[in-house]
Amino acid sequence: MRLLYAILxxxxxxxxxxxxxxxxxxxxxxxxxxxxxxxxxxCTLALHALxxxxxxxxxxxxxxxxxxxFEVEDLGATVIAARSRGVExxxxxxxxxxxxxxxxxxxxxxxxxxxxxxQPAREGLGxxxxxxxxxxxxxxxxxxxxxxxxxxxxxxxxxxxSEFDLRGTALALHPWSARxxxxxxxxxxxxxFGFQAHDVRxxxxxxxxxxxx
Numbered sequence: 553m554r555l556l557y558a559i560l561x562x563x564x565x566x567x568x569x570x571x572x573x574x575x576x577x578x579x580x581x582x583x584x585x586x587x588x589x590x591x592x593x594x595c596t597l598a599l600h601a602l603x604x605x606x607x608x609x610x611x612x613x614x615x616x617x618x619x620x621x622f623e624v625e626d627l628g629a630t631v632i633a634a635r636s637r638g639v640e641x642x643x644x645x646x647x648x649x650x651x652x653x654x655x656x657x658x659x660x661x662x663x664x665x666x667x668x669x670x671q672p673a674r675e676g677l678g679x680x681x682x683x684x685x686x687x688x689x690x691x692x693x694x695x696x697x698x699x700x701x702x703x704x705x706x707x708x709x710x711x712x713x714s715e716f717d718l719r720g721t722a723l724a725l726h727p728w729s730a731r732x733x734x735x736x737x738x739x740x741x742x743x744x745f746g747f748q749a750h751d752v753r754x755x756x757x758x759x760x761x762x763x764x765x
Contacts, residue, residue: 553630553666553704555595555721556623556673558684558745561613565601572597575762578678591678594721597745618743619663620684620723627652627668637701659693662686662743681721682748687728687739694725 562568569588572578579591588599602615624630627645631654635641642655651669658664688694695714698704707717714725729739738744749755 553622553624553702554719555620555684555723556667556669557596557598557619557621557665558681558721558743559598559600559619559621559665561600561602561615561617561619563602563604563615565599568599572599575764576759577762579676581676589676591676592681592747593676593678594681595684596673596676597681613663617663618684618741618745619665620686620743621665621667623673624666624668627654627666630666634702637703639701658686659690659697660686660688660742675720680748681745683722683724683746685724685726685738685744685746687726687742687744689728691725691727698723698725 560568565585565588569580569583572590573580578597580588581591582589586601590597590599600613602613631641631645639656642657645652645654649670651667651671653665653667655663655665686694691711691714695706695709698716699706704716704718704723707715707722712727716723726739728742738746
């Protein structure tokens, strides 16, 4: 497996596209009213539109959540193997114009998808989306799920940071923070993603000049 997308579900896809394009400086490589792909290297940061009046419990998608999506070579075989290890999926495999896909939720409640694209994925040329981080209330249980049930190999393991050995963008686990939202740290969100930069100070100053806090 490898991480193919980090999908941000939103009620305001136009506003979020404007932020990442005009303020954050990412190119847009696919644009529609329902799906936007931003030009990131590693896995692709994608925006998925939800109806403006979508209720929080509508279907299996929660507005404003970030969902990791994995590419697999043989989705059917992967699902059979995962089910034999106790993974429960949200329905059966669906066939879509882009390929085949199935969804599940991990022990932390994060929406995860496995997909087998029709065409080989094309990596973007923009900034590297280096890591997708799951902030966990149960580090050991979440590690065991991804390692033993989904079959991801572990690159490193500690109480404060564990990482799986994937090609391209890394998937990491970090303890969830109970501190208030006034604290500017990544541990207060269920799923976050991190970019890599050769000069992060210069990048941050450039973003501040464009109004990014």
